[in-house]
Amino acid sequence: MRLIIKGGRVIDPANNIDELLDILIADGKIAAVEAGISEVNTETIDARNKIVCPGFIDMHVHLREPGFEYKEDIVSGTKAAAAGGFTTICAMPNTDPPVDNFVTASYIVDRAKILGVVNVLPIGTITKKQAGSELSAIAELVDAGCVAVSDDGKPVVRADIMRNALEYAKMFSIPVLSHCEDIDLAKGGLMHEGYFSTIYGLKGIPTAAEELMAARDIILAELTGAHIHICHASTKGSMDLVRNAKARGINVTCEVTPHHLTLSDEIVGSYDTFTKVNPPLRSSEHISALRAALQDGTVDCIATDHAPHNFESKDCEYELASFGISGLETAIAVVMDKLVNTGVLKINEMVGLFTVGPAKVLGIDKGSLTLGKIADISIIDPEARKVVNPNDFYSKGKNTPYKNMELKAWPWMTIVNGQVVYREGKVI
Numbered sequence: 198m199r200l201i202i203k204g205g206r207v208i209d210p211a212n213n214i215d216e217l218l219d220i221l222i223a224d225g226k227i228a229a230v231e232a233g234i235s236e237v238n239t240e241t242i243d244a245r246n247k248i249v250c251p252g253f254i255d256m257h258v259h260l261r262e263p264g265f266e267y268k269e270d271i272v273s274g275t276k277a278a279a280a281g282g283f284t285t286i287c288a289m290p291n292t293d294p295p296v297d298n299f300v301t302a303s304y305i306v307d308r309a310k311i312l313g314v315v316n317v318l319p320i321g322t323i324t325k326k327q328a329g330s331e332l333s334a335i336a337e338l339v340d341a342g343c344v345a346v347s348d349d350g351k352p353v354v355r356a357d358i359m360r361n362a363l364e365y366a367k368m369f370s371i372p373v374l375s376h377c378e379d380i381d382l383a384k385g386g387l388m389h390e391g392y393f394s395t396i397y398g399l400k401g402i403p404t405a406a407e408e409l410m411a412a413r414d415i416i417l418a419e420l421t422g423a424h425i426h427i428c429h430a431s432t433k434g435s436m437d438l439v440r441n442a443k444a445r446g447i448n449v450t451c452e453v454t455p456h457h458l459t460l461s462d463e464i465v466g467s468y469d470t471f472t473k474v475n476p477p478l479r480s481s482e483h484i485s486a487l488r489a490a491l492q493d494g495t496v497d498c499i500a501t502d503h504a505p506h507n508f509e510s511k512d513c514e515y516e517l518a519s520f521g522i523s524g525l526e527t528a529i530a531v532v533m534d535k536l537v538n539t540g541v542l543k544i545n546e547m548v549g550l551f552t553v554g555p556a557k558v559l560g561i562d563k564g565s566l567t568l569g570k571i572a573d574i575s576i577i578d579p580e581a582r583k584v585v586n587p588n589d590f591y592s593k594g595k596n597t598p599y600k601n602m603e604l605k606a607w608p609w610m611t612i613v614n615g616q617v618v619y620r621e622g623k624v625i
């Protein structure tokens with residue numbers, strides 16, 4: 198099987214490429230990246246006026262399988278990923294049962310191989326049943342293919358357990374992904390604690406709930422020399438902690454989400470439960486700090502924290518609604534429209550944050566268009582305009598606060614393993 202992608206603007210930050218070039222894919226691998234490739238009888242994709250990138254990686258996705266297939270499953274979730282321009286996603290382990298052993302992790306790997314439209318890399322739990330008291334068998338999880346461990350959805354409350362997790366993860370050269378939340382400080386909170394929580398009469402979650410845990414985990418990373426990765430960092434204080442720790446040589450990385458970069462706590466005044474997410478949408482001061490941290494390299498990657506929920510979980514009082522935003526299918530368009538098209542991020546930086554950035558955090562051999570590598574490619578149409586309509590989502594989770602928003606610059610084509618899996622609105 199050979200395929201030529203012709204005439205696109207190829208942006209490959211890992212190789213410092215930003216040029217009008219052609220790409221030849223042969224046997225599922227990148228066979229050539231140069232100008233003027235043409236072959237008779239080889240299928241050719243006209244990518245003029247498109248942006249051709251290494252396949253986007255989303256290292257924080259809730260696929261909900263096993264146990265919550267009514268919210269999402271491997272088929273619907275990987276279709277949503279393909280439609281969102283992602284070629285590789287990491288599956289968070291807060292399922293039922295949680296991914297805390299070899300068998301469950303293998304189930305995800307096997308199911309994804311058979312049914313998945315994109316690459317799925319599982320993440321195992323830090324503690325058994327995510328109960329916070331006993332470490333999972335991390336060696337087994339790594340053996341089954343887990344690329345990281347995380348109790349995401351909840352913090353690891355005990356510092357001694359977190360310390361041990363870091364020691365073990367270090368032996369296997371995998372990062373520990375931390376959901377930073379002091380549950381006592383955050384208890385009962387529904388939105389960011391600040392001016393708007395007072396005005397709206399909703400209990401707030403202080404920024405300190407996140408920052409206390411980020412600080413603790415950075416200190417434990419320093420103690421152990423292990424790699425701590427801060428999930429969905431959302432505050433100015435977290436950015437300062439990570440920036441400072443990096444400057445001191447501590448092995449810390451972090452991700453931010455498209456929603457924390459683009460939506461503020463003011464919109465919670467609609468009482469639309471689709472704005473309810475953990476950590477909560479913050480004030481504009483924090484959004485500015487996250488954007489500055491993207492620009493100065495404090496942030497390693499953008500990840501969606503795709504958290505699909507069923508209709509009933511959100512069709513209720515704000516207080517009772519589940520936390521989470523279905524993010525896979527809007528992430529690229531949101532970041533392009535709100536950050537690239539407005540000059541906050543250069544396109545090359547944006548591509549890096551979705552490719553080589555997450556690949557480095559995970560230590561995986563992906564995120565570039567280097568010759569000989571597997572041909573995972575994402576192509577963006579920078580001129581495409583579309584109104585977000587969750588009814589068109591492949592994801593079962595229709596819970597998006599971007600509903601009815603018009604965005605410019607959308608995924609156009611997604612290629613996984615040399616195969617076109619998404620093309621102009623349709624998963625193939």
Ligand code: DOR
Pocket residue numbers: 259291349350351376473474475476504505520521522
């Ligand atoms: O909003 C969230 N939803 N935050 C989390 O940490 C977990 C996630 C979920 O699993 O729904």
Ligand code: ZN
Pocket residue numbers: 257259289349350502504
């Ligand atoms: Zn999450």
